[in-house]
Amino acid sequence: MTSAGEEFIIFHMSRKVCILKGSPRPEGNTNSLLKPVISELTRADAECEEFNLYDMNIRPCLACRGCQRDWSAPACVLNDDMGGIFSSMLSSELILLATPIYVWYCTAPMKACLDRTAYALNKYYGDEKGPSLWAGKKIALISTCGYRPEKGTDLLEEGLKRYCRHSGLQYLGKIAERHLGYNVEFMDAEKEQRARNFGRRLLREL
Numbered sequence: 523m524t525s526a527g528e529e530f531i532i533f534h535m536s537r538k539v540c541i542l543k544g545s546p547r548p549e550g551n552t553n554s555l556l557k558p559v560i561s562e563l564t565r566a567d568a569e570c571e572e573f574n575l576y577d578m579n580i581r582p583c584l585a586c587r588g589c590q591r592d593w594s595a596p597a598c599v600l601n602d603d604m605g606g607i608f609s610s611m612l613s614s615e616l617i618l619l620a621t622p623i624y625v626w627y628c629t630a631p632m633k634a635c636l637d638r639t640a641y642a643l644n645k646y647y648g649d650e651k652g653p654s655l656w657a658g659k660k661i662a663l664i665s666t667c668g669y670r671p672e673k674g675t676d677l678l679e680e681g682l683k684r685y686c687r688h689s690g691l692q693y694l695g696k697i698a699e700r701h702l703g704y705n706v707e708f709m710d711a712e713k714e715q716r717a718r719n720f721g722r723r724l725l726r727e728l
Contacts, residue, residue, distance in 0.1 A: 562721030657690030
C-alpha cells in the first residue's frame with residue numbers, strides 16, 4: 523500500500539518519450555534545438571529513448587502488406603532497425619519527431635520511418651479494417667528551416683496532422699526555428715527559452 527504522494531511519484535516517473543532524430547549532423551541546428559527540450563523532460567524524470575535515424579538501417583516500405591496479416595504486432599517483413607523503434611513507440615506516451623526541413627518536408631530517414639509505421643502500426647489495408655496499434659499516443663514536432671517557420675514547416679505540419687487523424691494519434695504541436703545563414707549563430711538565449719517552454723508544455727500534456 524502506498525500513500526497518495528507515493529502513487530504520484532510512481533506515475534510521474536513512468537512517463538516515457540520516444541525521440542526520433544532525423545538530422546544528419548549530431549551537433550547541427552535541429553539537435554541544438556532539441557537539447558533544451560530533452561533537458562526539461564529528463565529534469566521531470568521522463569524516460570527519453572533517442573534514435574539517431576541517420577545511423578540506423580531503416581529500409582523504405584515495400585507496400586507488400588505482409589504486416590497486415592497480423593493485427594497484434596507490427597509484423598513488418600523487413601528485418602532492420604525499425605523493430606526497436608516500433609517497440610519504443612508502442613511503450614511510450616509521447617513520440618517526439620526532430621527534423622530539419624529538406625524540400626519542405628522531413629529528411630529521408632524520418633520519412634522512411636513514418637512510411638513504415640503507416641502500414642505496420644495501422645492495420646487498415648486488408649479486406650477488413652483492423653486496429654491502430656498506437657492509437658492514443660501523442661506526437662510533437664521539433665523542426666528547423668531556412669525559411670520563416672510558417673513557410674518552411676507548414677507542409678510537414680499539415681501532413682503530420684493528417685497522419686495523426688489517420689492513426690488516432692494526438693498532435694501536441696511544434697516548435698520551429700529559422701536559421702538566417704551559415705555565418706550566423708543558430709542558437710541564442712531566446713530560442714533556448716522557447717525550446718524549454720515547449721518541453722514544459724509537453725510535460726503538462728503527459
